[in-house]
Amino acid sequence: MIKVFIAGMVTLLVGLLSAPTWAVLTIEITEGQDTGIPIAVVPFHFQGQQRPNEEIRNIVSADLYRSGRFLSLPPGDFLSRPSGPDQVRFKDWRLIKAEALVIGHVSQVGDDHYDVSFYLYNVFKEKLLAGYRWTVGSSQLRQVAHQVSDYIYEALTGIPGAFDTRIAYVTVEKDSSDIRQYQLMVADSDGHNAQRILRTNFPILSPAWAPDGKRLAYVSFASRTSGAMIWVQNVETGERRKLLQEKGTASAPAWSADGRRLALRLSRDGNHDIYILDVAASRLTRLTTHPGIDTEPAWSPNGRYLVFTSDRSGRPHIFRISAAGGPAERLTRVGRENAGASYSPNGKHLVMVTNQGNGDQIGVFYTGNNEVKVLTDGPLDDSPTYSPNGAMIMYATQRGNQGVLAAVSADGRIKQILRLHQGEVREPAWSSRKQ
């Protein structure tokens, strides 16, 4: 949803006209186009025999667009296509009102070896902002492109980029025998390079990245009748360890910032409550004891608090509790229901599923003033997860009758469906660390 701003005032500080000197005219600008930074990303010049499949320019352009902070100008408008610094004519880019210019080239330097270099310019200041070079195989070209995007993003927004990160999600599809196949998938942040790291005929729930960006905690089942199991799996080695074997249900493991503890919902004591699991010692501590349902815990970045969803006041709402226990404080009072909250990386906002009468939408709760800003259209949006830089949110939604992943910029302006998979996609989790 795009917030509509009321036109601001023109502040015209003009001195008295009779004054001998003309006081400095000051014009106050409050409004903008919010189109994002117009950036020209020139197709990277290729030199070599085997042109790789990956077109870096397109990956970068898509990354920048998805972030909502950039307006990638169409190459058809370009007046020149420089590939090296000596070919840049800034006037060409000022004319099309590009604020930033990205050029680069890819040179094949061996069998499946490529030299990639890129340059980022401030067009109006005619200043080089960044320049980097890689030598990689063709399979790493997408990652190079995401790193290019990260450099651009950080140089132009001041915020570290989060394109060269991974997401995890769960897919469900039926095999030829019409048996459901559950898969735990890991992909680049744009959904490409998807790799299956687990497949089972029983549900996989709530994947959660450890702060190291390598381990995933999730819930799975050994059979239709078994209790829930909590696993931690190293996505690079495939090694996995079962932390808990419950008789009842379990869900929503959430890593503490130090990676030593998992908060999760268990029902082992006859009630759905929040527990904290010491990962190394496999020791559980019960955090909530309320007779209502308490679930979906998430740590504050500083580790002092957890937020969770509870229906203790009737409908589900977000509550906050000290990591050391004690009374829980209700945070959300706006909307019918709010659920599945997690902290933004700076700890100032919560992203959550909010139902304000239009179904389930993704909203941001501002802890400073307790306001909720709704970002998505609903009505079946779910499982929001912040990008590590807080600039984007990925969530699960429905298109047709199928669950898909979507990304929305933190300001809600740019939304994009990630078409990754033929089947149903659920429960995305955005890695908190770069690959």
Add this chain to the structure above:
Amino acid sequence: MNRAVRKFSRPVRAVILAVLVHVAFGLLLGLSLSFKPEVIKPDIAKPVKAIVIDRSTLAQEETSKKEVEKKRKAEAEKKRKAEAEKKRKKEAEKKRKAEAEKKRKKEAEKKRKAEAEKKRKKEAEKKRKAEAEKKRKKEAEKKRKAEAEKKRKKEAEKKRKAEAEKKRKKEAEKKRKAEAEKKRKKEAEKKRKAEAEKKRKAEEAREQEKQDAYSALGSLVGAIKGKIEGNWSNRLACSGQQVTISVKVNISGEVTAVKVVGDSGDDACRRSAENAVYKASPLPFPDNPRFFKWLDQEFQIKFKPDI
């Protein structure tokens, strides 16, 4: 007469005084004014002298009186006869001498008188001449003086006239000059006023032009703002921040310089603001070239997003 008196000694003066008394008496008795009385003069003088005798002599004469009386009488008769003879001879001589003297004196007197007369006449003549001379001189002097006076007066008059003329001319000149000065001042004042008026009008025109320039720019503020806002593509970068950019433009409104002047936000915010200004170039700017000099070609754009 006073002059003569002073010449003589005291006794002589007494004599003269006596004469004068007799003359005066003679005049009183109505006598003729002849000079006869002057014969008396020597007689009076002698007897006075002979009578003076001392007392001892008188006593001796008393004692021998009878003896000597006869002798004396004989002697005296003899002597008297001698004396009388002698006296008669003396008298005769005296009378002759007196006659001679009288004649001589008369002659002398006559001569003296003639001399005196002559002298007097001469003196008178001299005096007259002197008087005449004096008078002449006096006349001459008078005349000269008159002439001189006349001349002086004439000169004075001339001078006075000259002075007066000079003064008049001077006055006239002065007046003329004063008039000229007055006129000149009047002209100058007139000219000054005209120039002041001209200057004032020029000033007014300039002021008007300035006002026009300001209002021309003022009326474009909205357009400037709109164009910059239309080019501010990354407002989010300045969320919660504000940045002020100083912008310089040329006569066409083209942005020639951009500088962050205050309230600097972070790099991304600053860059977004700078780029908005650059992209908005040329900014709407009064196209009247006369306005350009009045407009500070530098103004400030404050980017302060309401987000």
